[in-house]
Amino acid sequence: MRWTLFIGALIGSSICDREKFFGDQVFRINVRNGDEISKLSQLVNSNNLKLDVWKSLSTFNRPVDVLVPSVSLQAVKSFLRSQGLEYAVAIEDLQIYHEMDNIASDFPDLVRRVKIGHSFENRPMYVLKFSTGEGARRPAIWLNAGIHSREWISQATAIWTARKIVSDYQRDPAITSILEKMDIFLLPVANPDGYVYTQTQNRLWRKTRSLNPGSSCVGADPNRNWNASFAGKGASDNPCSEVYHGPHANSEVEVKSVVDFIQKHGNFKCFIDLHSYSQLLMYPYGYSAKKAPDAKELDKVARRAAKALASVSGTEYQVGPTCTTVYPASGSSIDWAYDNGIKFAFTFELRDTGTYGFLLPANQIIPTAEETWLGLKTIMEHVRDNLY
Amino acid sequence: MQPRRQPPPAPRSGPGNPRPTPLLALLLLLAPVVAPAGSSGAENPAQPQDAGVPRRLLQQAARAALHFFNFRAGSPSALRVLAEVQEGRAWINPKEGCKVDVVFSTERYKPESLLQEGEGRLGKCSARVVFKNQKPRPAINVTCTRLIEKKKRQQEDYLLYKQMKQLKNPLEIVSIPDNHGHIDPYLRPIWDLAFLGSSYVMWEMTTQVSHYYLAQLTSVRQWKTNDDTIDFDYTVLLHELSTQEIIPCHIHLVWYPGKPLKVKYHCQELQTPEEASGTEEGSAVPTELSNF
Secondary structure, X not given: OOHHHHHHHHHOHHHHHHHXXXXXXXXXXXXXXXXXXXXXXXXXXXXXHOOXXXXXXXXXXXXXXXXXXXXXXXXXXXXXXXXXXXXXXXXXXXXXXXXXXXXXXXXXXXXXXXXXXXXXOOOEEEEEEEOOOOOOOOOEEEEEEOOOOOOHHHHHHHHHHHHHHHHHOOOOHHHHHHHHHOEEEEEOOOOHHHHHHHHXXXXXXXXXXXXXXXXXXXXXXXXXXXXXXXXXXXXEOOOOOOOEOOOOOOOOHHHHXXXXXXXXXXXXXXXXXXXXOOOEEEEOOOOXXXXXXXXXXXXXXHHXXXXXXXXXXXXXXXXXXXXXXXXXXXXOHHHHHHHOOOOEEEEEEXXXXXXXOOOOOHHHHHHHHHHHHHHHHHHHHHHHHOOO | OOOOOOOOOOOOOOOOOOOOOOOOOEEEOOOOOOOOOOOOOOOOOOOXXXXXXXXXHHHHHHHHHXXXXXXXXXXXXXXXXXXXXXXXXXXXXXXXXXXXXEEEEEEEOOHHHOOOXXXXXXXXXXXEEEEEOOOOOOEEEEEEOOOOOHHHHHHHHHHHHHHHHOOOOOOOOXXXXXXXXXXXXXHHHHHHHHHHHXXXXXXXXXXXXXXXXXXXXXXXXXXXOOOOOEEEEEEEEEEEOOOOXXXXXXXXXXXXXXXXXXXXXXEOOOOOOOOOOOOOOOOOOOOOEEOO
């Protein structure tokens, strides 16, 4: 089963038509004079680009909306730039955003879709806030996903989890009691530009899509960009590297948006970051082999969570601190969270262990999400019972 | 192989700093780790974290040994993957490299039956692996218990061989698996053979620190031959875990069931290919290595 169909099925029949727009974008192009109109006509009439004018060329100073299929994006952008035509991308093209919107409108008493910022290419950053309580700043849990765009099982697991939370609230005592005491914030696509890029250009893209002055290489590793031993071991200062940390901490607007939100909120107790692959459940630190003060407790919780996860399909996870379990990594999200008072900080590296790696087949999405859910719940229950 | 990056420091010999004795080997004993064979492992409390030798080093050795084993066995229908490292010891010489003895269990490589882990089909291997700092091709001595009966293996190899011979050329393939992780059944033989060929490459490139997985095939071309061998060229993308880099490699291999595999390859040591410009910065360091 193809991933696009799977996400489509998750989303529901109303969104099926959207299938054919997957990866496409709507460009709003400003035409200021006759010259620009004729240039644009040239573009629109060229057969091989297959453009579709949504709002047509009539007079000057009216923007024209053109649907550009994903395969033609590059060509159209180059043309517009070379001709000096101004444009903006009018409609976000992420199915996952529509699904988030649907969840929020289906369960308005429980969920809200909140914009916390935008990406380098100006896509919105949306979180789902699950909350049963009034009042500001209830203790909160942050679920982060899709920070590395090629790790598709991460975004997929996140959106499945969102549906799971709303459907199990008031049915499952565990999630009900968790939500009674705490709020959950879920960010399914922490790197939207990268995610679109993996769908349209390069399936194995990892980083953001920010431009690096003086280099032809694009993007920084958003999980080396946090202010926790920034530019230390396990990160690179080479913009062409997959683990390039960026020019400075929080240089990536996607990271900064999360940092600002969490700091402003001020009452997060738990931060979980979903990645793939390797089947690992890890806690700080990545930036050093030093032991975290709470390592003992975090290790116990993680082992319980791994055991719960394994109880579903037998999937085995290894547990330990990041640095010694996988490799040194500075500037990572959970190290930052931990050093900023968020004690329960964990990274999941989801399925598999290398057979398919990033290209995990769609038929493993639900099994992965189901087992991961048990692991997440174990952690969240512990947080609920050990609020500080 | 000329590393572009700073060569990694040799792994520490234990808590505290490695003693700078140039010639004497440091012998370290590890408590053997019990790993239940083929079980769901729900009660297995994972390896102790304060093991004298980082578990990572044993895993590196096991991986290198298994790549070499797969390559040398030359059988695309009998490929194995690492299940669990069971025990090991290491002698580390910070200036030269290290020698690792390792015992590990393996599973049959069968992507579509990934979920049936408790099948009990675990083989056991023991290997001696010598990593030399900054040199490719760790020296390997490895033996494994038999997983599949010899006759069955030969039959499956021959079946695969026939399937490959029947493929119509030119093969119009974009990627295997496709971007959604799907492999068409009739393309499986190509994937298995590519995995076998890649094992040679990954054996040579695995070090104390770097390890690789086969991420995707991005091009395949089969050549006609005068003898009955299978001859084909393909491009693979290898994923290196410690740097997270994706490394494109061109592989040329020649195979006949029961005969040793012949491999020639060239990996691009380039950083992330970027979108528009065709020219990469830095130089392509050709690693033209083969066993022809």
